Amino acid sequence: MSSTSFIHENKNIQEIESVVIRFAGDSGDGMQLTGSQFTNTSAVLGNDISTLPDFPAEIRAPAGSLPGVSAFQLNFSSSDIRTPGDQPDVLVAMNPAALKTNLKDLPHGGMLIVNQDAFIDRNLERAGYTSNPLEDDSLKDYRLIKVPMNTLNQNALEAIDLPGKAKEKCKNFFALGMMYWMYDRSMDVTLEWIKKKFGKNPNVVEANSQALKSGYYFAETSEIVSTHYKIKPARLAPGTYRNIMGNQATAIGLLAASELAKTPLVYCSYPITPASDVLHELSKFKNFGLKTLQNEDEIAAIGAAIGAAFGGAIAVTGTSGPGLALKSEALNLALMVELPLIVLNVQRGGPSTGLPTKTEQSDLLQALFGRNGDSPIPVIAAATPSDCFYMAIEATRIAIKYMTPVILLTDGYLANGSEPWKIPQFSELKSISVKHPEHLNEEQKFQPYLRDEETLARPWAVPGTKGFEHRIGGLEKENISGNVSYDPLNHQKMTDLRKNKVRGIVQDIPDLEVYGDQQGEVLIVGWGGTCGAITSATEKLRKQGLEVSCIHIRYLNPFPKNLGEILGRFNKILVPELNTGQLCMLLRAKYLVDAQSLSKVQGKPFKISEIMEAAQKLYSKDQEVKNVAGSR
């Protein structure tokens, strides 16, 4: 099948379970592309994968500078993995700045591949090196491999008619080729991609393909590494798979929801990192009858979505934290007029502009409470990149069934990270029922706030339906008639109804499942993108014989009905969050448990080891307390 596969007769090939590679270079070096190509290739080979892109907020910070470093880490494995890895086994550094910012994460003994040609005085100076680390002794603790990539790449592309600058741009493919050989990957997926991407320009196709192959053959023949490695396919459940990033999954999930509801989707958004890719993705799918509007600002985006919802659409507005803040007044309007609306918040580091390209999960309290008045809104959160697909459908289902805005939380880590996804059959997904009232008896007047007894949802009568002319608005509504009402008791009643409607959703969401024993010493409680790290930490702790279990909350308002009961079955509760303890505070307030927060706000996801350490500490402290108590 493969035109580039090798018979590894005389090379030393070693089988290993998993590897973590980090590609790091200047933001102009194409590291994101390199990383995603390695990811796709490894996915197609059947490895389990988890990825972590890490790019600067500036589009092109000065070349060679520290803020301009862009990196992509991926973990690929023959077994089940859930995170991009705590630390890289291999670091590919394309310039001194990339080395400087990333070396601290590489453990001693790790493999370090550097582009030697980039270690010139100017770059060294920009990175703040006073002497060349390739020449002084400072890298002696690593397996350093120096490759003059610019030169080798330039030589390989000599015969191709392209300007030197364009050729130099191919050097990331040279690096990629080397890594392909080292980890026994076929070049096919990337060669195919190059053809598709640059098809119009044969010289560019030729140059990139040549760079890739040269890197591959160079690694093979030069024996700069004596061993190369094989990572067998992971034993995943049978099915058809693809690699998917969270934002992609969200977009496709919304599209699927619209198909399941047989109702057109209108996605309204204002460009904002890291949510814009959802807008980009959806704007390709016009032939599904969906419309994407790029509005003049965040408020306009939610306004337009509310207008579309009034007109009968599945209306969605996507944003990130600062955008959600701007949308809060309109979000309350949607709540008051009880129209279905999905608000996607791809969280990033805050407050204010914060860390646009870095991940955080610090908008939980904003999503729950960041509005005037008593404002109950269902909030749900995706746990993994592919879970974004299912949660997008779930947000839509709840919004329509209960006639309410719903906030769907994802985060930068999920949005840009990827994992293999077993593709579901569309026919197996549950359809979403949409009802617009159409018939009234003579003499009957339409009552826009006459609720469904079970769900407390009001009817969704859309403009254009004869006999259903009615007015809605942000002023308090009289129950049933929907007329403006300032009556004190009516306001009490409507406030209660809005609260009870959202509370009632608890009957309609799945119970939490405990990973590990159903009761015991320590329970780790997570939500959102920390799922992978928490589950892996729990798994490892259990292997060490500790009585640790975990749960992952995807429904944050309302909480699943068995949450309180589960919390009660454990002696200690640890809540790791990429914020300063928001869920932890809620659990303590609502369930009166002594939950302990493990907080991290560094723009980076949790390492498995960080969670393990905290759990171990809590565990032993508990033992200690017990011992002290016992000796009394």
Added chain:
Amino acid sequence: MSLEAVKAKNDNNSAPIKLNRKDFISDQDVRWCPGCGDYAILATLQNVLPKMDVPREKQIFISGIGCSSRFPYYMETFGFHTIHGRAPTIATGLKSHRPDLTVWVITGDGDGLSIGGNHLIHALRRNVDLKIILFNNRIYGLTKGQYSPTSEFGKKTKSSPFGSVDYPLHPLTLALGSEATFIARTHDTDVKHMMQILEAAGKHKGSAFVEIYQNCVIFNDNAFSEVSDKQHRDDRSIQLIEGEPLIFGKDKNKGIRLNGFKPEIVEFDSQQVPENLLTHQSDLEDTAYAYMLSRMESPEFPIPIGIFRQIRRPTYDEMVQSQVDNAIQESGRGKIDRILNSGDTWIVE
């Protein structure tokens, strides 16, 4: 039934019914102050809608916040009283999703030009097919009398006891700069003129912007004496009539002509209209003439009343819809399984 089916059904059975003003009066008590100019505007629109050949259930009124924004409650149509300044956004979303509807936006000088200024200019520039009616009373009424973006410089109000130091903006100049395709001005004391203008706006395809001088009897009475004072209005305002020279005055003896780039008033014997007067033309792509009109102010000039601009351009909602239609035509109705299975896939057995 799908939305399409609902639409089709309504298309079939509701068009021929003849409607009259009463059909558009809701059961809600109107709560503006007695004597407020809003009453006349409400009655006029209720008279205009039956002339629109659009079934009642397809006429939608969307408003923001302010005295004028209570409007939808009094109309027996679909209505949405939204939040301050944001009505154009909601209307844009609704119209984009449902090009079959006729969408009116009711706003005021505070709602549309202050807190909602950004949305107004973007709705206009996109040429969304909306009929935006701005009730300009040059004051904040609902919040009890603070100066607004159209209040005159130096105005003394509760929030500006020493006089406002804000320069006012010209709503029609703003609309022109925002590329509105229909721009007009009328006033609440001339019901016949209002009827004409609102009907023309209602029938215009594209973003229509109508400024209505509206008298707030409580906080800014007589703000528009140039047009409301019967004794002087012929001398202080000028009716823009398509294809006719710009003539005004009780005795029809004054006109507007250009002196270089500037307009100037000429007086003449009403029997002998000079040839070099400007002739009103609203269908010019070029905005220079309409701009000049929009800057004519009292007391130097008579205030122009009428249609300043009326051109046809593809509308936003039309184009959004046609991109969808074209995509379906070109590549067929999308198949979700194909999207799910796109990109590099592999099979685990």
